[in-house]
Amino acid sequence: MTIDDLIGPVQASSHLGDYFEEPIDGWFGEFGGQFVPELLIEPLKRIEKVARECFSDPTFASELETELHTWAGRPTALTHAERLGKRWGADVWLKREDLTHTGAHKINNVAGQIKIAQRIGARHIIAETGAGQHGVATAAACARAGLPCTVYMGEVDVERQQPNVHRMKLFGADVVAVSSGDRTLRSAINETLRHWASDPVNTYYLLGSAVGPHPYPWIVRTIQSVIGRETKSQLAERSVAADVVVACVGGGSNAIGMFHQFVPDKNIRLVGVEAGGLGLDTDQHAVTIGTGRPGVLHGSLSMLLQTDAGQIRETHSISAGLDYPGVGPEHSMLSQTGRASYMSVTDAEALSALKECCELEGILPALESAHALAGAREIAREQPGQTIVVCLSGRGDKDLSTLMSGGTDRE
Numbered sequence: 001m002t003i004d005d006l007i008g009p010v011q012a013s014s015h016l017g018d019y020f021e022e023p024i025d026g027w028f029g030e031f032g033g034q035f036v037p038e039l040l041i042e043p044l045k046r047i048e049k050v051a052r053e054c055f056s057d058p059t060f061a062s063e064l065e066t067e068l069h070t071w072a073g074r075p076t077a078l079t080h081a082e083r084l085g086k087r088w089g090a091d092v093w094l095k096r097e098d099l100t101h102t103g104a105h106k107i108n109n110v111a112g113q114i115k116i117a118q119r120i121g122a123r124h125i126i127a128e129t130g131a132g133q134h135g136v137a138t139a140a141a142c143a144r145a146g147l148p149c150t151v152y153m154g155e156v157d158v159e160r161q162q163p164n165v166h167r168m169k170l171f172g173a174d175v176v177a178v179s180s181g182d183r184t185l186r187s188a189i190n191e192t193l194r195h196w197a198s199d200p201v202n203t204y205y206l207l208g209s210a211v212g213p214h215p216y217p218w219i220v221r222t223i224q225s226v227i228g229r230e231t232k233s234q235l236a237e238r239s240v241a242a243d244v245v246v247a248c249v250g251g252g253s254n255a256i257g258m259f260h261q262f263v264p265d266k267n268i269r270l271v272g273v274e275a276g277g278l279g280l281d282t283d284q285h286a287v288t289i290g291t292g293r294p295g296v297l298h299g300s301l302s303m304l305l306q307t308d309a310g311q312i313r314e315t316h317s318i319s320a321g322l323d324y325p326g327v328g329p330e331h332s333m334l335s336q337t338g339r340a341s342y343m344s345v346t347d348a349e350a351l352s353a354l355k356e357c358c359e360l361e362g363i364l365p366a367l368e369s370a371h372a373l374a375g376a377r378e379i380a381r382e383q384p385g386q387t388i389v390v391c392l393s394g395r396g397d398k399d400l401s402t403l404m405s406g407g408t409d410r411e
């Protein structure tokens, strides 16, 4: 099967053109779907209907563009990382999502989905968060929209991302520390889904990555595609021809937002970088595409880290945002068709790439984004002289306590 069989011809049916083409019935090839309890089917249908209306409405598009420009700080810069490139033997460009308001790409998705929630008439926004970036972005957008906000966050993540917990509270959000399960992102999503199921009419679940039941992977990718769209035109303005585009993959939203525009450009390699934790020879990692197999988690069928008995495996990553046993269904499809490839780097490799980026470029990347940098470094080592574009998904201020403790603050 090829990518063309799965994606089909580009549909230019909506006002915003091909960025908003949708997966048929929520499937990306064999992956995706809507594996949810009966009572969530109607709310999901309502979200899909309203999202479709929004995406084909010129007013929505221009309001979103204005909000991204005047509140969220878009377009973000594309920085030529010359010293890093010289060290690695490559031409390296960084797409600076770290420069957005609240410090990561998560704000793009939130700025779009809050408008969908408002059109639906939601009275209360709920969200999960791992690294806290999605929680902070959601809390900020809710403050601006005058909507109450509850954010679920695993206890482990509350501990390692304290600054973000405080930021959410400053924006008026109710932060609920989740003590069940693995106490990281997976448990936070479980609790948010539970909350949503108890009041799906008044509550809008503002999901933070390209995961979950249809229509979320499509909605999140559609809104996040602004990253790739801007990058493509910034490269063209400078007459730079990319050989490789690299992004880290947790649930997969910054990566799919970056990749989507480049999928038709078959001469450009797309590489996702998963969290190798303590190494693939241990079970302390979150390498979902690289070592998982298909299964259902949080409402969709995708690659999944699971035991022989089908139980979800516990994960480990130094970066809270990549510490997740699942991945968005579109990535599973891109991997299966071979259009994108996925590699992993360890905690230690990510930390050393973070340090290099600080010392050579004066940029402190998030630990998640440092995985993309370490992946790019590896790619440059294997084949020198390439032009590599890295999605620098966020800034590392939130990670200072982990960095100050030598990167070992998770027991």
Ligand SMILES: Cc1ncc(COP(=O)(O)O)c(C=O)c1O
Binding pocket: 104, 105, 130, 131, 132, 133, 134, 208, 209, 210, 248, 249, 250, 251, 252, 253, 254, 255, 320, 321, 322, 366, 368, 369, 393, 394, 395
């Ligand atoms: C800065 C940053 N990058 C990447 C991620 C991973 O998420 P995704 O794979 O959805 O982009 C996160 C998640 O919290 C994050 O905060």
